[in-house]
Amino acid sequence: MSILFECEYKGQRYAGVGVPAPGDTHVLHRVTEGQVRAAVIAARGPEAVLAAVTEGAETVEVTIGDPELRFLPPLLPTSTNNALVNGFMGTHRSKFDHDPSPDEEFTPPNYYQKGFGSWLRMPDEPLITPADPIWLIEEPEVALVYVNDDDGVPHYAGYTFGNDLNDIGVHLKNPWAWTPYAKLCETSLAPWLFLDEPPRTVTGRVTIERDGAPAWEGDFSCGGDSLYQRVEDMTAYVLSHPILRQPGLVNYLLLGADKATYHDGFRIEDGDRMVIDVSSHGVVLANPVQYGQAATTDSRRTASR
Template structure:
C-alpha cells in the first residue's frame, strides 16, 4: 500500500513517503501549500498524490527526531484554513441489537461538526478538554480525507486514523442538545495518508497510561467490517449537502468508534496518556489528556 505524508521543516513545506521508524532519516521533497490537493483533483484519485510527491526541487534528508521537523495533518491547507473536522456517531454494529439486512434502505447516522482542520493535533501533542469534563472517552477511528476541486466536487484522497476525544458523560446528560459541547475536546490525527480505498478490517489496542504504568487496556476494531452503515452511503449522503462542497475544502471525515474505556467503566483523567496502536496498519497515535483552564474572572 502507498503512504504519503506532509511536514514543515525550517519554514518550508515538504512531502515524503511511508511511515518512518525510530532512528530513520526521512527523504523530503519540497512542495507548496495545496500542491498535493491540486494533483489529486487533477487526476481524480489517490494515485496522482503518490506521483506528485517526488516532483520539483532536489530532496533533502532529515533525521526523524530533528527538532525543526513538524508533521502536518494530510493535505492540510495552512494558508487558507479551508478545512473541516466532522464525522458520524453510532455507526458500529456493536451499538445495534441486530445485523443490517443486505439490501436495507440507508438511514443516515447522527453527524457532528468538530471544527477547523487547523484544530487537529498530531501524535505526542497534548489534547486539551474542558476544565471539568464529566466522563471522557477516547475514540479510535478511521478518518477519510476528501478534497474539493475548484467546482466543489469532492475527491477522495485516502484515509488515516484519529482519536476523537470527547466528553461522553456530558453527551449522555442531554443527548439531544449537549453533544456539540461534548465534542469540544481536541482531536488527534496521524499524518500518514494511506492512498487506498477505505479499509475493510482495522484492529488495534488502546492503552491508557497513568503515573508511568498501564491503567487500562483493551482492543478495538473500526474498519468497514465493523460498521453497521455502508461507507459509500454515508459519504454520498453527506456530500449531497452543498455547504460541504465549497471549492477547495479539505474534509476530515471520522467514521465513528467501537466501544472502549467508558463502556468498561474506566474514567480517563487529567494527565493520562492514551496510546492507540492500530496494529493492523502499523500506526501508533499517542496523546496526553490535558484539562483546559477556566476563563479568568
Template sequence: MPILYECEYRGRRYAGLGLPKPGEPVLLYPVSDGQVRAAVLAGRGLQALLQSVTSGRETVTVAGDDPEIHYLPPLLPSGSGNSLITGFMGTHRSKYPAPPAPDEEFRAPNWLIKGNGSWLETNGGPLNVTASAVALLEEPEVALVFVNDESGAPHYAGYTFANDLNDIGLHLQNPWGWTPYAKLCDTSMTPWLFLGEPPRTVTGQIIIERGGAAAWKGDFTCGADSIFQRVPDMVNHLFSFPGLRRAGLVSYVLLGSDKASWHAGFRIADGDRITFDLASHGVVLSNEVRYAPVVEATASAGFTAWGSSES
C-alpha cells in the same frame, strides 16, 4: 499500500513517502502549500500523484526523530480555515440489536461538526479539554480525507486514523442537546495518508498510561466491516449538503467508534496519555490529555462590563 505525508521543517513544507522507521533517516521532497491537494484533484492516478510530489526537486535527508520536523494532518491547508473535521455517531454494529439486511434501506446516522482542521493535533501533541469535563472517552476511528475541486465536487484522497476524544458524561446528561459541547475536545490524527480505499478492518490496542504506567488496556476494531451502515451511503448523503461542497474545502470525515475505556468502567484523568497501537497498519497515535481552566468572556473597551446588570 502507498503512504504519503506532509511536514514542516525549518520553515518549509515537505512531503514524504512511506512510514518513517525508528532510528532511520527520512527523505523529504519540498512542496508548496496546496501542491499535494492539486495532485489529488488532477485525478491522473496513483503513480502520477506520487510523481508530482517527488520528481524534479532537490531533496533533504533528516533524522526521523529530528525535533524540527512537525508532521501535519493530511492535506491540511496552511494559513487558512478551509478545512473541517466532522464525524458520524452510533455507526458500529455493536450498538444495534441485529446486523443489517442486505437490502435494508439506508438511514443516515447522527453527524456533527467537530471543529476546524487547524484544531487538529498530530502524534505527540496535547489534547486539551475543559476542566469541567464530566467523563472523557477516547475513540479510535478511521478518518476519510476529501478535498473539493473548484466546482465543489468532493474528491476522495485516502484515509488516516484519529482519536475523537469527547466528554461522554456530558453527552449522556442530555444526548439530544449537549453532544456538540461534549465533542469540543481536541482531536488528534495521524499524518499518514493511506492512498487506498477505506479499510475493511482495522485492529489494535488502546493503552492509557497514568504516571508512566499502564492504567488501562483494551483491544479495538474499526473499519467498514464494523459499521452498520454502508460507508458509500454515508459519504454520499453527507456531501449532498451544499455547505460541505465549498471550493477547496478539505474534509476529515470520522466514521465512528465502538465501545472503549469508559464502557469498561475506566475514567480518564488530567495528564493521562492515550495511545492507539494500530497494529494492523503499523502506526501509533499517542497524546496526553490536558485539562484547561475555564475562562470567562470579558467585555472590550467601550462596553459595559460583561455580565453587568447595568442598562
C-alpha cells in the same frame, strides 16, 4: 499500501513517502502549499499522486525526531484553514442489537461538526479538554480525507486514523442536544495518508497510561466491516450537502468508534496518555490528556447594550 505525508522543516513545506520510524533518516520532497491537494484532484490513482509530488522535486534528508521537523494533518491548508473536522456517531455494529439486512433502507447516522482543520493535533501533542469534564472517552476512528475542486466536487484522497476525544458524560446528560458540547475537546490525527480505498478491516489496541504505567487496555475495530451502515452511503449522503462542497474545502470525515474505556467503567484523567496502536496498519497514535483552564470572569461576562 501507498502512504504519503506532509510536514514542515526549517520553515518549508515537504512531503514524504511511507511511515518513517523514529531515529531513521528519511528523504523529504519540497512541495508548495496546495501542491498535494492539486495532485489528488488531477491524478488518477495513488501512483500518479506520488509521482506528481516527488518527481523532479528538491529533496532533503532529515532524521525523524529532529526538533525542527513538524508533521501536518494530511492535506491541511495551513495558509487558509479551509478545512473542517466532522464525523458520524453510533455507527458501529457493536452498538446495535442486530445486523443490517441486505435490503435495509439507508438511514443516515447522527452527524456532528467538530471544528476547523487547524484544531487538529499531531501525535505526542497534548489534547486539551474542558477544565471540568464529566467522563472523557477516547475514540479510535478511521478518518477519510476529501478535497473539493474549483467546482466544489469532492475528491477522495485517502484515509488516516484519529482519536476523537470527547466528554461522553456531557452527551449522556442530554443526548438529543448536548453532543456538540461533548465534542469540544481537541482531536488528534495521524499524519500518514493511505492512498487507498476506505479500509474494510482495521484492528488495534488502546492503552491508557497513568504515571508511566498501563492503567487500562482494550481492543478495538473501526474498519468498514465493523460499521452498521455502508461507508459509501454515509459519505455520499453527507457530501451531497452544498455547504460541504465549497471550492477548496478539505473535509476530514471520522467514521465513528467502537466501544472503549467508558463502556468498561474506566475514567480518563488529566495527565493520562492515550496510546492507540492500529496494529493492522502499523500506526501508533499517542497523546497526553490536558485539562484546559477554567473560564475567567471576563470570558463569562455577557455583552450588554
